[in-house]
Amino acid sequence: MNPVFAQGLLDVDFGLFFWVLITFLLFLFLLSKFAWKPILNALGEREKSIRESLEAAEKAKSEAQDISLKNEKVMKEAEALSQKIRKEAQEEAEAIRADRVEKAKEEADKLLHQARNTIEQEKKQALIELRKEVSRLAVEAASRILDEELDEKRNKKIVDRYIDELN
């Protein structure tokens, strides 16, 4: 067996070097221009659009969340407001009723008072009139007595009759 040494294995061949260099540079240029650029651009664009879509979706989601939160808040506020209004209305109604009762009471009191006053007045009037009448009657009776003073029996009879008349 003849051993074969590595002749040529580590030789750098100029012609091959030249061709490989030229070919590689040419294909690097061609591939960069016609293959890698459009592919990488397309991939970049796709990734960008996916990222943007995701971001937009996230944004829309957070917006929707915001809106629903806002709605909830508004609803709560509205409910609170309505409750407040109802309460106020109730209170007002209560106040009005109380006021009315008070007024009615006052009115009644007033009327009663007036009535009492009138009665008092009339009573006074009546008393005055009674006094007048009594004095007149007394004068009358006295005059009659004076007219017929001698007749005691008759006087007595006149007074009796007068008192009878009074009754």
Next chain:
Amino acid sequence: MKLFFRLFFLTLLITTGITAVAEANSENENRVDLIGKVVDHYYLDFKPLTTIELPRLIYDEGQFYAFRSTTALLNTSDRFVDAAYVDADPVTEEGVIKPATYQIVRTDGSSPQFDFSITSHLVYFWFAAFLVFAIFLPLATKYRKGIGKNTEPQGAFQNIFETLVVFIRDDIALQNIGPKKYRTFTPYLLTVFFFILFMNLFGLMPWGVSPTADITVTAVLALLTFSATQLFAGKDHWKHVFWFPGVPVPIKFILMPVELIGLFTKPFALCIRLFANMASGKILIFSLLGTIFIFAELFGPATAYGTSWIWVLLTLFVYLIKALVGFIQAYVFTILSALFIGLAVTEHSEEHAH
């Protein structure tokens, strides 16, 4: 178990065929030119079917000489001869001079100035370049049309190659070069990766050769990475080479030659790593199969028959490893290129610890 037996008989069948060939060969000549299977040739070897001689292009003393094949050159040129025929008479077959060493020299035995001849490695290199072009140009058209741009990638073809492209862009370029400058180098890294990958895989085809098992090819690739590194290097890169920051002045003087040598060892390592990996795989396969021939010679054909299946199984194993190595080495070359470029172009702050 059934499968195992099937596999066993299949390998037995194959090995019988191979040992038959081995026996036939050992009768003709005892020499198997192992390195000759790995080095470059001026012909495409499709033995035993045919051998296709490649064109010879030679530049000598101000003139170009182009020949369809080495045989055509030997028979038509009076300026060049085969290196073996300078002193001896040429071997002829039916009146046609046949090439012996394919080494072309002037009639006085001296080498011509430049030999630009097409070689088998170059053909496979062109084949790889063409394949990359043929794959990615239609793919680019597809992307231009909007498939994969506005929609999801469609079909296995687009998905497979998109995955690789995205992997190189994100995990190799972006990771090692950084978000600022990776876009500049991604096309180069993509080209290098797919070229090397296809060249590596060609070595697995019947009659195929890996141009990456040739140190010239890997040297060109390493040179390109080196050029990219130096051309696009930032201020910090040169500062680190000639005036290493953050160390005392005497150390700066010691570090200068170290860093200078480091500039060149990086591409050199790139070149040797790829070449050695690819060449050794091929040599290993030939050596394993060669063991059958050696056994036939040492212990007789019976032993060679009996043990051949071991070597064939081992060869099969190495073949699968080679397929794996083809991918790994393409990846390693690309990621190291990216790393070296990244180291050179990144502007890093002065204060950081070394």
